[in-house]
Amino acid sequence: MKKYLFILLVLGCISIGISQEAKFSFQAGYVSGAGKIKFDGIVLVDDVDTSFADGENVTIKESEGGFYAGISAEIPFSDKVYLTPQLLYTNLDDQSLLQIPVFVKFKLDTKFSIIAGPQLTYTLEKTIDEVRKVNIGVGAGASFDISEKVFVEAKYTLQLNDYYKTNQIDSKLNFLNIGLGYRF
Template sequence: MKKLLLSIVIVFGMSNLNAQSFGLKAGVDFASLKSKVESFSVSVSETGFYIGAFADIGVSESFSFQPEVLYVSIDELDQIHIPLMAKFPVTEKLNILAGPALGLLLDSGDGIKSFNYGIEAGAAYDITEKFFIEARYNLGLANLLEDAPNDPSLKMSGFFIGAGYKL
């Protein structure tokens, strides 16, 4: 956990040097937990919310790096979600985002790992210079079950829809 917090501080510390903008964002998360045992699988869906901050670090005219720290609340699965997104402009107002995402489950129970990871992709549309909307999908890759070999598995994914404001 100390390494994860240190990584967050380093990412946002470095982004302070070259950041073109910082901002805040919030929205709805449609999460799903998929449990699989042998050939049998069950999915459970929950709706929650997210709120957090981001930095937009310009690397070139056609690419920027957007690290984020989000608090995601989904029933009993609250987590700190850390997407590390590559941002590519498609048009002046439309951007494609993709990258890895890390997560720290805050209230994992017995037999559940607290560290989550996956890949995330989506799009953001600038309504004004400061205000944007976004939609993303996070595909959970981590098996959240403690001491489980390949089978059984428990994975968490989510679809995010929200809005943000660049400070």
């Protein structure tokens, strides 16, 4: 894992070093995590809740809210296309995560843009062996420039891999980020 973060950091530094016109920003806002867990034929609770009986498939859906804050860069490829890597600390129901989206931004006009790309999510806290600390997602969203320095951004990210390593549990955590940013 450390190797992947190091490679991402080096690539980010190289990209920023190549681009003399990169703009940096700080952003913060609300994050909602929507989790879906499907258990295939395993006993979750024995002698307590009969809905979790042997051999049943059970699906649980839950959403939690929290906040995020971090830094981002806008590295221009052309007048209308930018690379926008971000490093966001996220706290969701007292769980600390790093969200690392590397989106491409397409400016539709002077104020409105759409964004899309991959996102890595890294769990900062200690987990059990069956849980993946690094998860991969894909996201899309929109950005609106209120002024030259201030912008709002909203994006939704779908997790592609399973959160648990076992085949009996199918679990995904999707994110909705809505925030305000300031370019400096």
